[in-house]
Amino acid sequence: METKTFDPQAMIFSDAAAHKVRSLIQEEENDNLKLRVFVTGGGCSGFEYGFTFDEDIEDDDTQIDNEGVALLVDALSYQYLAGSVIDYLEDLQGSRFVVTNPNAVTTCGCGNSFSV
DSSP states (O other): OOOOOOOOOOOEEOHHHHHHHHHHHHHHTOTTOEEEEEEEEOSTTSEEEEEEEESOOOTTOEEEEETTEEEEEOHHHHHHHTTOEEEEEEETTEEEEEEEOTTOSEEOTTSSEEEO
């Protein structure tokens, strides 16, 4: 029997997202803040993306730096987000952080929910 190893793809923290994070950190006047992206169960397609600001880095977090700010992803969420692009968009739907996830088999119309 052949043994296969899992080699996760890197995530990308876009320049646009990093610039917005920097701006929000400056507004809050707290240089310890980092953007955390996570996956939870729920949503109309099975899983849902979430974003929050966090000062703490946990032992199982992956940290991705860009433009002097950090994106944090916990180990459980990383398995669903490997290869994804974390971006920031401003368009007719408003302004928001978005995830472009190559692992998502289906997504809902709002873009916040997906299944693998």
